[in-house]
Amino acid sequence: MINEIKVSSEIGKLKAVLVHRPGPELDHLVPRYLENLLFDEIPWLKRAREEHDDFVEALGTLGAQVYYTEKLVEEIIEDKSLKEELINEHLKFSTLFDKEVKRIVHDYIMGLDNKTAVETIIAGLSKDTVRDLKSETSFSDLTMKSYPFYLDPMPSMYFTRDHGTVINKGLLVSQMFNFARRRETIFLRFLHKNHPLFKNLNTPLWFEGEIPTGIEGGDVLVLNKDTLIIGFSERTTESAIESVAHMLLIEKEELKQIIVIEIPAKRAYMHLDTVFTVIDYDKFIIYPGIKNSIHTYRLYPGKNGNVRAKAEESLEHTLSDCLGLSSVKIINSGGDNSITAAREQWSDSTNTFVIAPGSIITYNRNEETNKILRNLGLNVIEVEASELVRGRGGPHCMTMPLLREDI
Numbered sequence: 586m587i588n589e590i591k592v593s594s595e596i597g598k599l600k601a602v603l604v605h606r607p608g609p610e611l612d613h614l615v616p617r618y619l620e621n622l623l624f625d626e627i628p629w630l631k632r633a634r635e636e637h638d639d640f641v642e643a644l645g646t647l648g649a650q651v652y653y654t655e656k657l658v659e660e661i662i663e664d665k666s667l668k669e670e671l672i673n674e675h676l677k678f679s680t681l682f683d684k685e686v687k688r689i690v691h692d693y694i695m696g697l698d699n700k701t702a703v704e705t706i707i708a709g710l711s712k713d714t715v716r717d718l719k720s721e722t723s724f725s726d727l728t729m730k731s732y733p734f735y736l737d738p739m740p741s742m743y744f745t746r747d748h749g750t751v752i753n754k755g756l757l758v759s760q761m762f763n764f765a766r767r768r769e770t771i772f773l774r775f776l777h778k779n780h781p782l783f784k785n786l787n788t789p790l791w792f793e794g795e796i797p798t799g800i801e802g803g804d805v806l807v808l809n810k811d812t813l814i815i816g817f818s819e820r821t822t823e824s825a826i827e828s829v830a831h832m833l834l835i836e837k838e839e840l841k842q843i844i845v846i847e848i849p850a851k852r853a854y855m856h857l858d859t860v861f862t863v864i865d866y867d868k869f870i871i872y873p874g875i876k877n878s879i880h881t882y883r884l885y886p887g888k889n890g891n892v893r894a895k896a897e898e899s900l901e902h903t904l905s906d907c908l909g910l911s912s913v914k915i916i917n918s919g920g921d922n923s924i925t926a927a928r929e930q931w932s933d934s935t936n937t938f939v940i941a942p943g944s945i946i947t948y949n950r951n952e953e954t955n956k957i958l959r960n961l962g963l964n965v966i967e968v969e970a971s972e973l974v975r976g977r978g979g980p981h982c983m984t985m986p987l988l989r990e991d992i
C-alpha cells in the first residue's frame with residue numbers, strides 16, 4: 586500500500602491511481618433511458634472490460650499501483666455495519682419512496698456476498714429481480730410505462746476522474762451535476778472515511794460538507810502546488826467554483842490562485858478535460874474548435890478574506906505566469922483540419938493522460954492527434970477503445986490519480 590496521497594501536477598510520475606472496471610451496469614443501459622444515463626450508445630461489456638484491462642496495464646507501465654474502487658469498497662464492507670451504511674446511503678439518494686420496496690432492496694443486497702453486493706449497487710437492481718419478494722402491489726407495479734429499475738444503474742462509474750480530485754495532500758470530493766451520477770461519489774466519501782488507504786494517511790477533505798452546486802473532477806486540473814485550473818462548463822457552476830476557491834484560497838490557504846477556463850456549455854465538451862489537458866511541463870493540448878469561445882479568469886485572495894477575480898488576456902500568458910515559465914505551447918488536437926479535429930475530439934483525442942513526464946496514454950483511434958503528440962517527442966502509449974469510447978470519456982476521465990511524484 587502507498588504511504589502517501591499527494592498530487593501536485595498533472596504530469597509527475599504516476600505512483601497510484603483509482604479506477605473502476607466497467608461491470609454489469611453497462612448491461613443495464615437500455616435505449617429508452619440512454620440520454621438520462623448520459624450515454625449516447627450501448628457499449629459491449631465483454632470488449633469494454635478487455636479494453637479497460639489493457640488500459641490498466643498501460644497505467645502500470647512505469648510501475649504505478651492501480652486501485653479499483655469496487656475492490657476497496659468490498660474490503661471495508663467486511664464490517665457488516667459498514668455494509669448496512671453503504672446500502673442505506675444509496676437508498677437515501679435513490680429515487681425509491683415506497684417503504685416496503687426500500688426494505689426489500691436493502692435486505693436483498695445485504696444478503697449478497699460482498700463482491701456481488703458492490704457490483705449490484707453499481708449495476709442497479711431491476712424490479713424483476715426482487716418483485717416476487719413483495720407482499721403487496723405498489724403503484725409502479727401496475728403501470729404499463731413502469732421504469733425497469735428500483736435502484737438505477739451507474740454506467741458512468743468507470744469515469745473515476747469525475748468523482749473527486751487529490752489536490753496536494755487533500756481530497757476534493759465532487760458534487761455531481763446530474764441526478765444520474767449523484768450516487769457515484771458515495772463510494773469515494775465512504776472510502777475516505779473508512780478505508781485505511783485514506784484513513785491511515787490522514788488525508789484531509791478540502792470540503793467537509795457537500796459543495797452546494799455542481800463541480801465534477803473532469804473540470805479540475807492540478808497545474809502545480811499553488812495553482813488549480815477549473816473548467817466553468819456544462820457541469821461546473823460559478824457558485825461551486827467560488828465555494829471551492831474560498832475554501833482553498835482563503836480558509837485553508839492551500840493555493841495561491843485558481844485559473845478558470847470558461848468553455849461552451851455543450852454535451853460534447855461536458856468537462857474541461859474533454860477539450861483541454863496538460864501534456865508536458867510546458868505543453869497543453871486543446872480542441873481548436875473552442876479556442877475562440879473560451880474565456881480565462883484568475884481567482885486570487887483579495888482583501889478582507891474575499892476571493893477576487895480578474896479576466897485574463899490570454900490563456901498562454903496566464904499559464905506561463907503561473908508556471909514561472911517564459912512561454913508555454915498550446916497544441917491543437919486533431920491538427921488543422923477542422924473536420925478531423927471535431928471527429929477526434931468526440932472520440933476523446935484531447936482527453937490524454939500523462940503517466941510520467943514524456944509518456945502519455947491516448948486512444949489509438951485518434952490517429953491525427955497521436956501523430957502530433959509523437960512529433961512533439963512524446964512517448965505515446967495507445968490503447969484500443971472501440972467500446973470504452975461510447976461512454977464519452979477517455980484516459981483522463983478514467984483515472985483518479987492518488988499519488989504522483991513531485992516534478
Ligand SMILES: NC(=O)NCCC[C@H](N)C(=O)O
Nearest residue numbers: 623741744803856976978982
Ligand atoms: N471527465 C469526463 O469528461 N468524463 C466523462 C464522463 C462521461 C459520462 N458519460 C457523462 O456524461 O458524465
